[in-house]
Amino acid sequence: MESSRDTFVKDKKTVLIVDDTPDNLSLLHELLKDNYHVKAAVNGVIALNIINKGGIDIILLDVMMPEMDGYEVCRRVKADDEICDIPIIFLTAKTSIDDETMGFDLGAADYLSKPISPPLLLARVKTHLEIKASKDYLKNQNILLENEVKRRTQEVVNIQNVTITAMANLAETRDPETGFHIKRTQIYMKLLATQLSHKEHYREMLTPAYIEQLFTSAPLHDIGKVGISDSILLKPGKLTKEEFDTMKTHAYLGFKSLDTAEKHMDQSDTFLHIAKDIAHYHHEKWDGSGYPDGLVGEAIPLSARMMAIADVYDALISKRVYKDAMTHETALDIIKEGKGNHFDPELIEAFLEVEDDFYEVASKYRDEN
Structure with a gap:
């Protein structure tokens, strides 16, 4: 003793x-x-x-x-x-x-x-x-407090990420052929944003923290599809004008649902602010011919301009109910043709600098796997 x-x-x-x-x-x-x-x-x-x-x-x-x-x-x-x-x-x-x-x-x-x-x-x-x-003693108490804050912050982040994944998967389950679409577009966004962050024009905005928010927000880009009926969303043939007009409302529906969620948080500077922009404007086109608001050029939020490239590339290389999958090379040709009309020219240049990485992601997360 x-x-x-x-x-x-x-x-x-x-x-x-x-x-x-x-x-x-x-x-x-x-x-x-x-x-x-x-x-x-x-x-x-x-x-x-x-x-x-x-x-x-x-x-x-x-x-x-x-x-x-x-x-x-x-x-x-x-x-x-x-x-x-x-x-x-x-x-x-x-x-x-x-x-x-x-x-x-x-x-x-x-x-x-x-x-x-x-x-x-x-x-x-x-x-x-x-x-x-x-x-x-005070130092140890501060360390304990910092660790507890980190633990609770990580819990909030984990809950946030699980909620985002659940919401995004809810939208994607409406279309059984989309598979790894969420993961692929999420990684595409990070690849494109990281490449742009090396360029002087984007360096100040595209900080590591902001790129992480883009990565977090990207899965919610098509959340508004929950509000589109199966007869339109899963239609194997070409949509009529009226059906396409209905389909286009998913951009606003997604924005509105995320805006409502953000208002409940009583904060405006959150990852949902980026998610709202992506959902609302990722079908806008550089020349103003997109929807829902016909925005032109840099009036389209940068996050949405990046998602436009990621989303279109993934749609082209993926099989859908209304089309077969295209090759990476064919998808590249189509996207290059859209430079200056559908897509931001500077972003296309950055995309072409990392297109091999896009192809690697597309191959790793093929839907048939």
């Missing part, structure tokens, strides 16, 4: 004394040994080796030593993130204001003049160890 004395010994703090004079080391050891574990070093090099091994709670440091003086030892300790929190008390015969100022500027906790007053030394060591214990 562990005695109270054993616990006391185990809980003792460790003091490192650094002094090149053996008599000083002996004196300080005698003063401290009853209350602390005491380690000693006769120069700065040995002291740093001991400190770097860990377990030191406070350092009593002479200034004038051969090889490496106390100021340099202090400078190196405070420059190392692993050991910089150890309090240092300078013990020295150098008593000028400039010397004391230098010690405190280097990060020392205290400065005691030799010859040392034993009661004063013991009181200062005790005080600085208590201060360090308080700081360590």
Whole structure:
């Protein structure tokens, strides 16, 4: 059974004394040994080796030593993130204001003049160890709090992603041939956005955080299809004008449902803001001939312009109830023909720079797999 004395010994703090004079080391050891574990070093090099091994709670440091003086030892300790929190008390015969100022500027906790007053030394060591214990406690509490915030934030992100996936899958289950369409378009968006982020015109907007929001939002681009009847959505032949007009309403329906959801969140700067733009405008065309609002050029949100390319490419290389799948090369030709009328010319240039990556994604996530 562990005695109270054993616990006391185990809980003792460790003091490192650094002094090149053996008599000083002996004196300080005698003063401290009853209350602390005491380690000693006769120069700065040995002291740093001991400190770097860990377990030191406070350092009593002479200034004038051969090889490496106390100021340099202090400078190196405070420059190392692993050991910089150890309090240092300078013990020295150098008593000028400039010397004391230098010690405190280097990060020392205290400065005691030799010859040392034993009661004063013991009181200062005790005080600085208590201060360090308080700081360590607050630091640990902050770490625990930060970890808890990260955990809860991740929970929110996980719930958000699961909800998005569920909503997107709900829309996609209306069409049994779309398969991996959600995953493919999501990755296409990230590939295209990352490529654009290297270009000066887009670098400021397409930050890593924004690209991640695009990736998160992309699956919701066709959420409005939930509101389209099966007779139109799954029709194997060409749609009539009236049927196509009905089909086109899915863009507004998707926007409206996401807008309603965002209003319930009482926030406007959320991933749903991007999702709304994508859902609402990904069928707009660069020359103004798209729907639902006939927007022209950069009046179309960038997120929707990117989704237009990702969505069309995926539609071309995928089998649908009304068509067979096209080859990657045929899809490229059609998209290049749409440069400047259907698609933003700059975005097409970026797309062509990563078209091999698009093909790799399309091959990896083929619907028949």
